[in-house]
Structures are given as C-alpha cells and as structure tokens.
Amino acid sequence: xxxILIACFVAFAISSAVAAKAQNSAGTTAVSNSNMSAGVKTKxxxxxxxxANKEQIKQAQTLLKQRGFYSxxxxxxxxxxxxxGLKKYQEAEGMKATGTLNRAALEKMNIALTEKQQSx
Numbered sequence: 001x002x003x004i005l006i007a008c009f010v011a012f013a014i015s016s017a018v019a020a021k022a023q024n025s026a027g028t029t030a031v032s033n034s035n036m037s038a039g040v041k042t043k044x045x046x047x048x049x050x051x052a053n054k055e056q057i058k059q060a061q062t063l064l065k066q067r068g069f070y071s072x073x074x075x076x077x078x079x080x081x082x083x084x085g086l087k088k089y090q091e092a093e094g095m096k097a098t099g100t101l102n103r104a105a106l107e108k109m110n111i112a113l114t115e116k117q118q119s120x
Contacts, residue, residue, distance in 0.1 A: 050120050052101040059111045060101055
C-alpha cells in the first residue's frame with residue numbers, strides 16, 4: 001500500500017512539474033515574440049529629472065504673488081496652490097500649462113539656473 005501511495009505522489013509531482021514548465025515556456029515565448037514584433041524595448045533608461053530647488057521655488061512664488069497668480073507665502077514648497085498659480089502664469093505667457101517649475105518656466109521668470117540644471 002505504501003508503494004502505491006509513493007508511486008502516485010511521484011507521478012503527480014512529475015506531471016505537475018512538466019505542466020508548469022510547459023506553461024512557463026509557452027508564456028515566455030508569447031511575450032518574447034510580441035515584444036519583438038512590436039519593437040518594444042525593455043528597461044528604457046531615463047535621463048536626470050529637472051527639479052527646481054527651494055530658493056528657486058521661493059523666487060517663483062514671490063513673482064507669482066506680485067503678478068496676482070498666487071496668494072500664499074513664499075515657502076519654497078511646490079504645493080497645490082503654487083502649481084495652480086504656475087498654470088495660470090504659464091497660460092498667460094503662452095506656455096504649455098503644466099503647473100511644473102521646469103526649465104522653461106524658470107527661464108521665462110528670469111530665475112537663475114544652477115550649474116547642474118544648465119547642463120541638463
């Protein structure tokens with residue numbers, strides 16, 4: 001009786017392993033072929049992300065407040081109210097209204113870029 005149970009267990013384990021391997025290799029082939037036919041690259045490396053520093057954000061908030069696009073204090077934090085003011089400013093200046101303090105916005109506001117930002 002023990003031998004029969006052991007034999008059944010071994011047969012079950014082997015068939016499970018074979019089925020899992022067959023399913024895994026079929027899935028891999030499908031993914032590989034679809035990626036190759038679609039021309040999809042894996043792991044696209046992005047360049048550095050442009051970020052304004054605290055002092056630049058303060059300067060932008062001060063300018064936005066002077067122009068009437070922002071009513072808060074110059075905290076140096078890019079909060080929701082600052083982003084809303086930036087969008088209004090960007091629209092008024094004919095820029096793409098993103099609400100981000102990117103290079104174009106800083107340059108339009110005549111806020112100096114850091115050396116690192118200039119090299120981006």
